[in-house]
Amino acid sequence: MPRSRSINQDDLRNHNLSVVLTTLLQSVSPMSRAQLAKSTGLTKATMSLLSDILLTNEVVEELDPQQKTGNGRPSTPLAFRPGCWVGIGMQINTDGYGYTVTDIAGETVMEEWIDKSMTGTTPDDAFAALDELLRPVEATLKRRNYRIVGAGLALPGLIAELEDGDQRLLMAPNLGWENLDLHRFEVMRRLEAVSDNEANLAAIAQIPGYASCRPTAQVKDVAEMTHADRSSTESRPDETLSPEDSFLYISTDVGVGGAFVRAGSLVRGDHGFAGEIGHVSVDMNGPECRCGRRGCLEMYAGRRELVRNAGIADGDEAVQGRYVKELHDRWRADDDRAVYAIDQALSAMASAASSAINMLDVDTIVLGGFWSVFGDDLAARLRERVIPWVLARHAFNLRVLSCSSLERPALRGAAAFGLRRLIERPMDYLDI
């Protein structure tokens, strides 16, 4: 039975490599072979073999030996090597399109974003423009000997997985697109790109060590900081997410989306649609939403509706991104309509978020998109409104984190999504 033994050994090696890569990704600092062996439960001999594979394939590199205290030999830490293995993230959004290339060490290799209103752009034109943007990037990466692991594409809509492995965009109402076979676009086929909802990918970008080594701090607990400043007697909770944390990610743009991460893993649901918090109705008699329901969260907390409700612009004009700053300035200046619009949006958001927390049993909300750039106050006020509506509020400390420091998180999550294949199936990419 030599053949089946060989397959099993490959599976085992794939599994072990994946475990080693995950352990190193989730560590806050480089680890020696001995530390990795101890953390993973692998023997030192196996660890030595696996680290040789990762070194030869330029996934990791050896740092300068560290002298141990005591009589032990100096240990050589292994760290992810920049400049070789990359993932490509792409995004088409209402306000433009672009890409980012991230390596496994977490460094941005190349990136570009084209500001352009995409509402009304046909899918053929949008994907052709994305294709044109990516071709020279791929050529440059190839010339510099980068290895492209995979690519992800963030779209503001619902994407279904088809039985033959292809993907279909069911609807992206804010782009005006529906029922779109994504495999028919050349750039998707050429890069073997996998598409996902922008909120799902933005949530992935928040998970430390998902596909590249951990940054120092991605999110800041602005709500808690303000709270702590007011009440110095309370202890300050952890301000950042850990790799195994659970959280509800709320993405705010023209549309409001959401994603749920349980213990460091994205929960997609059976069909990939989990977390659509923007179409949770918070008022059965509210304004009619594009989805056909009344009083959806998006009708109060979405960018277009907030700008309209604040009396800044009307009709399709309200979708222009530049009005966010206007809204923010008017709110700060205590303009009556802006204050009222934000107050309504906060109530709607608190209602939907507390319902989600009660259903999911999760203690952390991460705010993304334009809500996260409104400063500490908004997150703090949201936290204050959510707490009384959480049934088990005495059992845990609710955190409202803001990811304002991470620009275009869905784009970064899309790159991580592409790069993640190397972590899950290392043997498909590495030369043994």
Ligand SMILES: [Zn+2]
């Ligand atoms: Zn709706």
